Amino acid sequence: MDRETRAFAESHFRRLRGRPAGGVGATPGRVDFIESPDSFSYADFFKGYLLPNVPCVFSSSFTEGWGSRRRWVTPGGKPAFEHLLRNYGDVVVPVANCGVREYNSNPKEHMLLRDYISYWKDYIQGGSSSPRGCLYLKDWHLCRAPLAEDVFTLPVYFSSDWLNEYWDVLDVDDYRFVYMGPAGTWSPFHADIFRSFSWSVNICGRKRWFFFPPGQEEALRDCHGGLPYDVTSPTLLDGRLYPMRKHCSPPLELTQEAGEMVFVPSGWHHQVHNLEDTISINHNWVNGCNLANMWHFLQQELRAVQQEVSQWRDTMPDWDHHCQVIMRSCSGINFEEFYHFLKIIAERRLLLLTKELGPGDMEGSAGRGLGPQQAAFDVSRIAEVLASVVAHPDFQRVDTSVFSLQPGELLQQLEEVVAATASL
Known part of the structure; x- marks a missing residue:
């Protein structure tokens, strides 16, 4: 951070004193796409997206040097199952069942990565169907594993990361995760833990995102005060069940391609669907801005x-x-x-x-x-x-x-x- 950026930030927070935390300025009508690392500085991100608390997408150019993009992906752009099996096959990973709702989440089990990949291959051969349901490997702390390779390089834009700095000092599980799963796996409607920021990079595959700025989720509560599980469900059109739905603005939507990096602002509720076989790396993080x-x-x-x-x-x-x-x-x-x-x-x-x-x-x-x-x-x-x-x-x-x-x-x-x- 340079002196001018610090002065800009301190002025920003002086203006916010006395206002409720968690807000956002004018909600953008679209999600900006950042094309080139050469013309986009830390100060550009800090002033343009981090402080205003609005999402953006970075092109695949920002992650082209990552080891995971070279080793975890086949020349055809699919998950490199054999490489993953050789290097991590005996690692125990957490797996969620997307087909089962448990409150507003999915129940999890633990299995060897080789067993999950075996399931995944069967799921593909079965035409995106399995008697075991739709299983999604989520929240795998690979970055702390002794076997972790040169998986990624932390982008400078996200380098002020107090949450993982704190957990690293304590030497306990962090908030750096790997997700992987077949087409049809998804994460239900939620806001990130502790109202953290997050970033997500598709190592391979494509995701569909639905974003709602802070406060909009209140219009999505049902008649009992609960938030929806799936914002794409037709049940949200039922005015008796969701009486405030008509006051909610349409979500910001984007499709994230392979190699692209999505910045998720603090307190934005969102829902994410894998459109094809997808592997992603995701971090939650907190700093002075949130x-x-x-x-x-x-x-x-x-x-x-x-x-x-x-x-x-x-x-x-x-x-x-x-x-x-x-x-x-x-x-x-x-x-x-x-x-x-x-x-x-x-x-x-x-x-x-x-x-x-x-x-x-x-x-x-x-x-x-x-x-x-x-x-x-x-x-x-x-x-x-x-x-x-x-x-x-x-x-x-x-x-x-x-x-x-x-x-x-x-x-x-x-x-x-x-x-x-x-x-x-």
Whole structure:
């Protein structure tokens, strides 16, 4: 990040103060297509798509050097099953059954990749049909596997990735995934975890995307308040079941070709269908641009938990603590872990700014291109959100006595650095 881009970003967030998190500016009428890496900079993406929180598609030129595009695909553009079997056949992978609805998702099982590929071949030979149903390999953490090859090179546009930086520090499962499946596999209507950004690259195959900007999903709720499972279903035309449907704008639609890269903005609900045999690499990520959205989402999640168990508030010892435990079980994170997430990212940025750790020493997903301007921007965003966290009544009920650094002390450090780097 350069000085001009940082100033642009800080001005953007000053204008947003006092407004609800999770919004978007004017909704575009189409999804922009970015043709050439040579004429599209990090600043172009940051100012044109990341800050406004709108989707775009990058051409296959951006991924043409990836190892997975060379090794995982046949000359005819199909999945290279034999290569995958040789290298990963004995790896256990998660597989969802697209033909079975479980709440608003699909049930998962685990199997060896060789067994999944055997199923996939039978599915193709059976004319896109199988007695086992329509199975989709989803959320495979290949990038953490010891057998992982030179699969991809992280695009610089997505290099400020706090979510995977944090999970890498903890050395636990990350939010980098491989998906693969035959034509007809799909992901139901959803918004990404923690209201993260995501990016998705088709290594081979084609996908059809349906995008709804933040807030539009409210018009898609049924008469019971539930969101749809499938936005292409004719049942959405039933005005008695979906009384607000007429107020929803048509989705932004796009077809993603092989090699192309889709940027999915924060809080945009979407649905994705594989039009042919497809392999994709997908990352979820959070940074200073959508941190407030994540915090807003976590507050909503806690309120939902509190509402569900409100009848036990006066009789359950440590009711507030139990709400946090339930929230972590349901959402994968609670207020305490969110603070630790902010603390780890903040400490790494403070180290960089005090020159105890140079950009070249920042390993992992967040390291590439992270210089002092980006670090200063990150610190300012953490400080603003942490101030809201510290002031939140439910966070004040969290036992912070065992924390290695008290939240108020961290906030003071960050505010001092924000003031000191204002003229950086």
